[in-house]
Amino acid sequence: MSDTTVYTARKIVTLNPVNPEATAVAVREGRILAVGTLEECAAWGPHAVDRRFEGEVLVPGFVEAHGHTADGMISMLPYVGYHDFPLADGGRAPGVHGYDELTEVLRRADAQLPEGEPLVANSFDPIYFPGEARLSKEHLDRVSTKRQVIVRHASGHLLTVNSVVLREEGIGRDCATPGVPRGADGEPNGELQEGPAMSLAVRAQKKLMALNMDPELVRSHGRLCRNAGVTTSTELLGFMLMAPKLVNAWHAVVDADDFPGRLVLYNAPTLPGRTTDYEAVAEQALTLRERDTPKMRNQGVKLLTDGSIQGWTAVMLWPGYFTGEDQGLLVVTPEELTAQLRAFHRRRLNAHCHCNGNGGVQVFIDAVERVLAEDAWLDHRHVVQHSQTTTQAQYRRMARLGLCANVFTNHAYYWGDQHWTLTMGPERTRGMWACRTALREGVPLSIHSDSGVTPIGQLMTMWCAVNRLSHTGRHLGETEKITPAEALHATTLGAAWQLHMDHEIGSIESGKLADFAVLEKSPLEVDPLAIKDIRVRGTVVGGVPYEAERRR
Amino acid sequence: MSVSGPIDVVVVGGYLGAGKTTLVNHLLREGTGRRTLVLVNDFGSVAVDDALVDSRDGDVLTLANGCVCCGMSSPLVEMLVQIRDEGLGGGPELVVVETSGVADPETVARHAMIPGFRRDGVVVVVDAETVRRRAADPIVGRSIERQLRAAELLVLNKVDLVDRATLAAVRDFVAGRAPRAGIVETSRGEVPVALLTGRSSAGKKAERASHASAPVDAGPTGRHDGSDHDAWSWRGGVLDRAGVLDFVEALPEGAVRAKGVLALADAPDRATILQVVGRRHELLAGRAWEGDPPSSRLVVIGLRGSLDGDALDAGIASSVAGPRSRERDREDTTRSRP
Numbered sequence: 001m002s003d004t005t006v007y008t009a010r011k012i013v014t015l016n017p018v019n020p021e022a023t024a025v026a027v028r029e030g031r032i033l034a035v036g037t038l039e040e041c042a043a044w045g046p047h048a049v050d051r052r053f054e055g056e057v058l059v060p061g062f063v064e065a066h067g068h069t070a071d072g073m074i075s076m077l078p079y080v081g082y083h084d085f086p087l088a089d090g091g092r093a094p095g096v097h098g099y100d101e102l103t104e105v106l107r108r109a110d111a112q113l114p115e116g117e118p119l120v121a122n123s124f125d126p127i128y129f130p131g132e133a134r135l136s137k138e139h140l141d142r143v144s145t146k147r148q149v150i151v152r153h154a155s156g157h158l159l160t161v162n163s164v165v166l167r168e169e170g171i172g173r174d175c176a177t178p179g180v181p182r183g184a185d186g187e188p189n190g191e192l193q194e195g196p197a198m199s200l201a202v203r204a205q206k207k208l209m210a211l212n213m214d215p216e217l218v219r220s221h222g223r224l225c226r227n228a229g230v231t232t233s234t235e236l237l238g239f240m241l242m243a244p245k246l247v248n249a250w251h252a253v254v255d256a257d258d259f260p261g262r263l264v265l266y267n268a269p270t271l272p273g274r275t276t277d278y279e280a281v282a283e284q285a286l287t288l289r290e291r292d293t294p295k296m297r298n299q300g301v302k303l304l305t306d307g308s309i310q311g312w313t314a315v316m317l318w319p320g321y322f323t324g325e326d327q328g329l330l331v332v333t334p335e336e337l338t339a340q341l342r343a344f345h346r347r348r349l350n351a352h353c354h355c356n357g358n359g360g361v362q363v364f365i366d367a368v369e370r371v372l373a374e375d376a377w378l379d380h381r382h383v384v385q386h387s388q389t390t391t392q393a394q395y396r397r398m399a400r401l402g403l404c405a406n407v408f409t410n411h412a413y414y415w416g417d418q419h420w421t422l423t424m425g426p427e428r429t430r431g432m433w434a435c436r437t438a439l440r441e442g443v444p445l446s447i448h449s450d451s452g453v454t455p456i457g458q459l460m461t462m463w464c465a466v467n468r469l470s471h472t473g474r475h476l477g478e479t480e481k482i483t484p485a486e487a488l489h490a491t492t493l494g495a496a497w498q499l500h501m502d503h504e505i506g507s508i509e510s511g512k513l514a515d516f517a518v519l520e521k522s523p524l525e526v527d528p529l530a531i532k533d534i535r536v537r538g539t540v541v542g543g544v545p546y547e548a549e550r551r552r
Numbered sequence: 553m554s555v556s557g558p559i560d561v562v563v564v565g566g567y568l569g570a571g572k573t574t575l576v577n578h579l580l581r582e583g584t585g586r587r588t589l590v591l592v593n594d595f596g597s598v599a600v601d602d603a604l605v606d607s608r609d610g611d612v613l614t615l616a617n618g619c620v621c622c623g624m625s626s627p628l629v630e631m632l633v634q635i636r637d638e639g640l641g642g643g644p645e646l647v648v649v650e651t652s653g654v655a656d657p658e659t660v661a662r663h664a665m666i667p668g669f670r671r672d673g674v675v676v677v678v679d680a681e682t683v684r685r686r687a688a689d690p691i692v693g694r695s696i697e698r699q700l701r702a703a704e705l706l707v708l709n710k711v712d713l714v715d716r717a718t719l720a721a722v723r724d725f726v727a728g729r730a731p732r733a734g735i736v737e738t739s740r741g742e743v744p745v746a747l748l749t750g751r752s753s754a755g756k757k758a759e760r761a762s763h764a765s766a767p768v769d770a771g772p773t774g775r776h777d778g779s780d781h782d783a784w785s786w787r788g789g790v791l792d793r794a795g796v797l798d799f800v801e802a803l804p805e806g807a808v809r810a811k812g813v814l815a816l817a818d819a820p821d822r823a824t825i826l827q828v829v830g831r832r833h834e835l836l837a838g839r840a841w842e843g844d845p846p847s848s849r850l851v852v853i854g855l856r857g858s859l860d861g862d863a864l865d866a867g868i869a870s871s872v873a874g875p876r877s878r879e880r881d882r883e884d885t886t887r888s889r890p
Contacts (some may be wrong), residue, residue, distance in 0.1 A: 174837070176836070200667075332652070333653040336653065
């Protein structure tokens, strides 16, 4: 029996410039032995030919360099968002487009839950229900008057709960907590606005917390990745520095043969003791890496500067937001951010920093410039994450400093209309997600879904960068579009570069890991508007094929 | 162990390096006269489990850092709920929350307004030497502005590092941006504990002397001679709501705190709690009298030399409810003076 398998395909798009296209790839010991024609691959010696991909197109396995395993939660809780959302089993949670549909989804969930368990539903988005009365406890009392019913809004700033929650959690007419609006009768109307009030739903929060720590979430995320052709994903808000006891549980899930992908974690620094002791945290991060396996790695640190644009909490430089109240606040002082970065940078640990507003970007660029002047690690590849409003001048600085951009292009589709009309205005929206500028200025580029915030799927993410269309069809500017080939690079080799893994993954060439996405068509050959509709047949990870699940 | 009334929460905010930790350490060193728990709150709103909580020195709990994006419950509330329901921290009577350098202390204080807790003041520490420069920064400045706006007790720290003219300018600068704050000047965070906690009995000496001699039982008195602050207290009968509000509005600038358990003529069944910190005051419904004769107790605490006992005596005397009903009748229970 041979140790070498040669997969044939209708076409293999390699992203290796010396050998851009092929029809066969030889795999040995989980790695790519050779790429070319069947004859060229056969020349390496004894082998078995596997023709299962004969009619398909292979591209390098997609790399999601800014994902969250929280997307698995959509498969574990009732989903009541507006847009359809993929589920782990290959099906889709249909979007909810009215209160009747909402009630129906919740009633079905109610019928399946054990007695006494709170019913928590995700991602309700009333922005799409103009003219309807606000969701209130009366709506949810129609679902159940025995069980707690809690609807989390997509904004993350609001819960609507039924009367059972109000009663059991002691939220009455005398409640002094801010964010508990009253109805005409003086009783709470079921809305719990913002953190303090949302926290009153103690049982629901406990359920969510337990779910958030559940390794089952990782398993669901893995299935979503496979169905989307993603072979390497990330948890960009890893908890391993805060809760090291989770590491074993995660390794157990990811390292198992049935887990169809690789997972790279960027952990948030925690502060065991004093807020200034980032050096100790970075030391701990080095220790974590000793337990890395081929499928799961704790690769670096996740930093944060600000909030979100659609929540008006991203920090924008003058003139700030187009409309609405500017809630932008740094989540860390520039001094502390620099101290965090310095501790990891000195230990040659890659930093990925959440920066949505250009003010947040500015603070991170300044920090990078500072630590680079102190310590010349030229190959740091630190990343401005989201990079939604980064200015042209900032891209020029980023190029000089060796910074990368991982751009949240999916925002164009999901919130492009809001940015155009509410948050940024037309001019600046045309300059958002500035992929073309990044490439022109020489800033290494990737693009992402922020899985959990939007569905994972690099074909959709590519489609957004290539077409820049909102979900209502609004054109969001021509000049920052990139080509399908550039977008494919950004979702494979470009992403791998930012994870310091481009020598292992991201292209199909001899010596690299045998990670492929199996597609029915090449995204470089279809109409650019059809890229998102290409069917994903599955993946190959370390030479092992995983078929996409499709629920009918 | 467990206390019957709500647990007081004092929030200590201010930018990195302003002296928050120094002030909190000073508070712990001096003693508060009550079982006190300090929470060191880094920003964030993400789930915290036991593994994420690092208990130090028995009295300081560190909240783990977290993410702002996912909209989970906040770690501060998680911890307060554990303190309330699960005995975390050993049943404190006072919780002091030290915020991160960029936190908006008003937001943090709102997290303390959950059942079982009572917001008891937002203290913002400001570095007299650097505050104006930081406030002018296009990015950091907005954090500074929000902190100043949130302050109920503004501690102008490190005044020994600036000259008199600079101090005067800084005082004007912060006063204009902290409209609801009482201002205390200090160095090395050495603020009289009574101003921070609203208890004149604070401090180890008072604690050792006797719990029974709490100032509220002292009857009408003048200031505490030799103390680092002024305290005035009063005990009497039924008061008139509008009169109390007039009294509060007329408090001198140096009066940074007042607390009262009041019998108000328009709320005869239950006590009314008066809480004043800086320029912010509120009147909340307290416990029912249930047969106890309604009576009022009131304490005012101020900077040393700021309180005129005779004037306060006269002021409260005119608030005593009498046969003549007052002209104005205010219904609002919580207001902030602009």
